[in-house]
Amino acid sequence: MAQDLTRDLMxxxxxxxxxxxxxxxxxxxxxxKTAFLTSLVDQLRHSGLEARLDLLSAARxxxxxxxxxxxxQDLGVPRFPFDQARAALEETxxxxxxxxxxxxxxxxxxxxxxxxxxxxxxxxxxLTLDLFDYPGEWLLDLPLLEHDYxxxxxxxxxxxxxxxxxxxxSFYAEVEELxxxxxxxxxxxxxxxxxxxxxxxxxxxxxxxxxxxxxFLLPGELQGAPVLQFFPLPGLAxxxxxxxxxxxxxxxxAQLAKRFAYYQSHIVRPFYREHFRRFDRQIVLVDxxxxxxxxxxxxxxxxxxxxxxxxxxxxxQRSLFSRLFTPRIDRLAIAATKADHVTxxxxxxxxxxxEALLAExxxxxxxxxxPVKALSLASIRATEAREVSHQGHSTxxxxxxxxxGESLLTxxxxxxxxxxxxxxxxxxxxxxxxFRPQQAAPGALPHIRMDxxxxxxxxxxxx
Amino acid sequence: MAQDLTRDLMxxxxxxxxxxxxxxxxxxxxxxKTAFLTSLVDQLRHSGLEARLDLLSAARxxxxxxxxxxxxQDLGVPRFPFDQARAALEETxxxxxxxxxxxxxxxxxxxxxxxxxxxxxxxxxxLTLDLFDYPGEWLLDLPLLEHDYxxxxxxxxxxxxxxxxxxxxSFYAEVEELxxxxxxxxxxxxxxxxxxxxxxxxxxxxxxxxxxxxxFLLPGELQGAPVLQFFPLPGLAxxxxxxxxxxxxxxxxAQLAKRFAYYQSHIVRPFYREHFRRFDRQIVLVDxxxxxxxxxxxxxxxxxxxxxxxxxxxxxQRSLFSRLFTPRIDRLAIAATKADHVTxxxxxxxxxxxEALLAExxxxxxxxxxPVKALSLASIRATEAREVSHQGHSTxxxxxxxxxGESLLTxxxxxxxxxxxxxxxxxxxxxxxxFRPQQAAPGALPHIRMDxxxxxxxxxxxx
Numbered sequence: 001m002a003q004d005l006t007r008d009l010m011x012x013x014x015x016x017x018x019x020x021x022x023x024x025x026x027x028x029x030x031x032x033k034t035a036f037l038t039s040l041v042d043q044l045r046h047s048g049l050e051a052r053l054d055l056l057s058a059a060r061x062x063x064x065x066x067x068x069x070x071x072x073q074d075l076g077v078p079r080f081p082f083d084q085a086r087a088a089l090e091e092t093x094x095x096x097x098x099x100x101x102x103x104x105x106x107x108x109x110x111x112x113x114x115x116x117x118x119x120x121x122x123x124x125x126x127l128t129l130d131l132f133d134y135p136g137e138w139l140l141d142l143p144l145l146e147h148d149y150x151x152x153x154x155x156x157x158x159x160x161x162x163x164x165x166x167x168x169x170s171f172y173a174e175v176e177e178l179x180x181x182x183x184x185x186x187x188x189x190x191x192x193x194x195x196x197x198x199x200x201x202x203x204x205x206x207x208x209x210x211x212x213x214x215x216f217l218l219p220g221e222l223q224g225a226p227v228l229q230f231f232p233l234p235g236l237a238x239x240x241x242x243x244x245x246x247x248x249x250x251x252x253x254a255q256l257a258k259r260f261a262y263y264q265s266h267i268v269r270p271f272y273r274e275h276f277r278r279f280d281r282q283i284v285l286v287d288x289x290x291x292x293x294x295x296x297x298x299x300x301x302x303x304x305x306x307x308x309x310x311x312x313x314x315x316x317q318r319s320l321f322s323r324l325f326t327p328r329i330d331r332l333a334i335a336a337t338k339a340d341h342v343t344x345x346x347x348x349x350x351x352x353x354x355e356a357l358l359a360e361x362x363x364x365x366x367x368x369x370x371p372v373k374a375l376s377l378a379s380i381r382a383t384e385a386r387e388v389s390h391q392g393h394s395t396x397x398x399x400x401x402x403x404x405g406e407s408l409l410t411x412x413x414x415x416x417x418x419x420x421x422x423x424x425x426x427x428x429x430x431x432x433x434x435f436r437p438q439q440a441a442p443g444a445l446p447h448i449r450m451d452x453x454x455x456x457x458x459x460x461x462x463x
Numbered sequence: 464m465a466q467d468l469t470r471d472l473m474x475x476x477x478x479x480x481x482x483x484x485x486x487x488x489x490x491x492x493x494x495x496k497t498a499f500l501t502s503l504v505d506q507l508r509h510s511g512l513e514a515r516l517d518l519l520s521a522a523r524x525x526x527x528x529x530x531x532x533x534x535x536q537d538l539g540v541p542r543f544p545f546d547q548a549r550a551a552l553e554e555t556x557x558x559x560x561x562x563x564x565x566x567x568x569x570x571x572x573x574x575x576x577x578x579x580x581x582x583x584x585x586x587x588x589x590l591t592l593d594l595f596d597y598p599g600e601w602l603l604d605l606p607l608l609e610h611d612y613x614x615x616x617x618x619x620x621x622x623x624x625x626x627x628x629x630x631x632x633s634f635y636a637e638v639e640e641l642x643x644x645x646x647x648x649x650x651x652x653x654x655x656x657x658x659x660x661x662x663x664x665x666x667x668x669x670x671x672x673x674x675x676x677x678x679f680l681l682p683g684e685l686q687g688a689p690v691l692q693f694f695p696l697p698g699l700a701x702x703x704x705x706x707x708x709x710x711x712x713x714x715x716x717a718q719l720a721k722r723f724a725y726y727q728s729h730i731v732r733p734f735y736r737e738h739f740r741r742f743d744r745q746i747v748l749v750d751x752x753x754x755x756x757x758x759x760x761x762x763x764x765x766x767x768x769x770x771x772x773x774x775x776x777x778x779x780q781r782s783l784f785s786r787l788f789t790p791r792i793d794r795l796a797i798a799a800t801k802a803d804h805v806t807x808x809x810x811x812x813x814x815x816x817x818e819a820l821l822a823e824x825x826x827x828x829x830x831x832x833x834p835v836k837a838l839s840l841a842s843i844r845a846t847e848a849r850e851v852s853h854q855g856h857s858t859x860x861x862x863x864x865x866x867x868g869e870s871l872l873t874x875x876x877x878x879x880x881x882x883x884x885x886x887x888x889x890x891x892x893x894x895x896x897x898f899r900p901q902q903a904a905p906g907a908l909p910h911i912r913m914d915x916x917x918x919x920x921x922x923x924x925x926x
Contacts, residue, residue: 069650070647070649070713071647071649071689071718072649075722075729076685076690076725076729077688078685078687079649079688079689102684184534186533186534187532220683222539222541223541224544224567225539225540225541225542226534250533250534255534262539
């Protein structure tokens with residue numbers, strides 16, 4: 001106990017000296033969190049020698065000496081599986097690392113020479129960088145804290161588009177026969193919940209992102225627990241609130257409302273309280289290209305999901321988050337990943353489209369005076385940019401290997417620089433191809449603009 | 464909140480009236496917990512009609528009206544998967560239900576007529592029965608609370624027999640090169656821990672039971688977390704304690720000791736605090752026949768594991784458990800399961816052997832005045848007892864279907880009624896055959912002495 005206290009105190013002092021930083025990485029499933037974190041650790045570990053990090057000032061000025069993994073703080077959080085991820089990239093043929101499934105953590109000690117040498121200032125110094133990786137889906141649950149069961153139910157039925165509805169068909173069929181005042185039948189509630197969870201899983205498989213409650217998709221040890229067995233009830237109206245609240249405890253409505261409240265207090269709040277509010281910096285990764293590939297309904301859905309997700313970073317005084325927790329994040333990055341899957345001259349469009357997609361949240365962040373930067377990057381570069389001559393014209397192209405092992409030279413298409421209109425979707429399809437990683441060579445992993453991301457996220461702490 | 468409080472209060476009142484009972488079922492892996500709980504629920508649900516429960520007085524006196532599943536108390540605990548288990552038994556061919564992997568819960572409301580009708584006493588009344596199922600391996604961790612890292616390390620190396628040692632060979636090879644004062648290398652500690660966990664898993668596969676730490680075998684969401692990445696260090700001596708305690712925080716010894724302490728406080732204690740100390744009654748299932756099949760080293764190991772496990776029920780004033788927690792269990796049963804896998808005249812031997820196996824813990828329980836009953840049972844009967852005439856002799860035999868689907872009429876052998884001696888193991892082998900369940904017929908599941916177990920565990924609450 002005394003030892004713990006001493007350590008916490010030392011930590012606090014370290015923080016005070018700007019020598020410790022907690023950086024979190026998030027994004028919806030398949031946004032590229034694992035690849036990003038693997039590359040970030042890899043770049044910093046090679047930063048003294050081979051890494052190409054010219055956009056990171058400490059590296060450009062040759063002040064960065066390297067980084068080492070050290071023992072993490074919280075023993076109850078899984079360690080980010082860097083070695084396994086790195087090993088996957090070194091296989092023949094190389095493959096993308098396994099995605100992580102919950103929160104994970106990794107601590108690096110970065111050694112560098114301060115920019116200004118001064119009296120009493122040591123020649124080299126250290127920054128402790130705590131890295132966290134967690135599913136963006138968890139942030140989709142924040143708005144759920146603002147609801148009670150009644151308003152949440154209403155919102156769920158209001159939001160779903162036609163494709164989403166069709167995926168929930170078997171749930172709709174079951175739930176329609178259920179009245180709020182029916183006596184509960186445990187087995188039936190469990191069965192209907194399973195239909196609901198199945199619908200959510202099908203929607204995720206089909207590329208949808210705006211899925212609530214997030215923990216239904218990754219139940220872990222709570223598999224089969226009543227807290228993950230609730231669902232929205234159709235046909236509830238605000239004016240019935242009083243009648244509904246008076247239903248006995250053994251009624252369907254009362255039981256579902258109780259489970260919803262338990263989910264809020266035992267699943268959503270603890271994540272914010274124990275993890276989120278302790279992050280200093282955050283990067284949100286977005287697979288813009290994947291959403292373009294998937295068509296208008298899913299693109300729309302991504303936009304809604306991101307707007308919802310970004311609420312967790314809205315620290316305006318009257319924001320939901322600020323009212324509930326004491327936030328700390330003082331700098332934010334949003335990044336369109338897999339930039340190597342389009343030709344280099346499209347990267348600006350990619351950033352513009354990302355900014356358009358996040359226009360509303362970005363406005364709020366600006367108003368709340370949270371510094372935020374949008375960029376495009378490739379954590380681990382899978383392709384090489386080429387020029388192809390065709391009838392005297394020179395066109396940009398990409399060379400890479402598809403996931404099936406086919407070698408390809410292609411021009412994947414143009415990225416729109418603003419939100420695509422209905423007309424746009426019918427006129428032009430998108431078909432960005434998924435490439436597998438290049439065979440790993442000795443030294444740091446090849447990347448695009450990881451150094452720009454690092455400069456924004458930790459650069460100021462390395463001066 | 465107010466609603467929660469009211470409910471808790473109601474619960475308290477219910478308890479005061481003897482109308483609520485929390486019954487826990489445990490046993491080491493493969494002892495038959497899932498089959499037992501499935502049968503128990505099934506018998507009570509059919510108790511008004513088809514179930515054969517003559518040894519349960521309330522049933523014999525036709526006062527038992529039936530039981531219904533109702534909503535459980537703790538929404539964060541998985542529900543015991545009764546429906547799935549029952550469905551597995553009804554498949555063609557029938558199969559044993561999937562084993563549960565952690566704690567699970569199920570609440571029954573039992574309706575019965577009180578034995579004595581009296582003025583102001585209702586004609587029918589209800590008992591709320593909360594059923595819990597949890598791995599016996601978790602109880603093996605209780606003694607770990609009495610250790611510090613140093614003494615725990617010593618005990619781990621002292622206990623292992625030759626077969627166990629050979630399973631940990633790759634761990635021993637790795638750990639021998641590690642000195643307590645070496646600087647920690649996170650990746651290496653993780654790798655050695657994995658070797659240790661692999662050794663534990665191999666030992667479990669090979670039929671060993673006395674495995675610590677228990678959570679290494681079922682990591683769940685803690686997979687990859689440092690709290691599950693420690694192991695005993697060889698060659699530590701008590702006289703070095705002072706030197707070891709002074710090692711810096713970045714040393715191997717200090718880090719492993721820290722993780723061990725975290726495991727104690729974050730894994731072991733919470734289970735006892737939040738679940739175990741709230742149980743009223745407990746049954747411990749033991750697969751005695753399986754251990755006889757596996758030979759002397761494993762039988763010895765089961766004996767040691769059971770002695771260790773039973774410490775959790777030793778409520779003597781000076782016992783470890785009583786010093787740490789406030790226990791409540793007021794009645795205990797220990798049962799040798801799978802009694803239908805030997806012929807009926809062997810059942811007495813089976814109980815005698817179980818009592819011999821548990822002689823030491825039973826003595827302690829008697830001294831602490833905890834009522835305990837030993838019995839043999841078959842939760843779900845898989846065989847039928849027959850008589851075979853051979854040369855004028857009539858011999859008992861079993862008729863059943865093996866797991867491979869072969870129909871068999873066999874005499875599986877004699878069960879020793881006392882602890883087998885070394886001589887005994889060489890003279891006589893054991894080879895009890897595993898049978899699959901009988902094809903389910905309408906009505907309650909066939910069983911042996913489930914009613915005796917029920918009478919002991921809940922009979923007094925149904926008067």
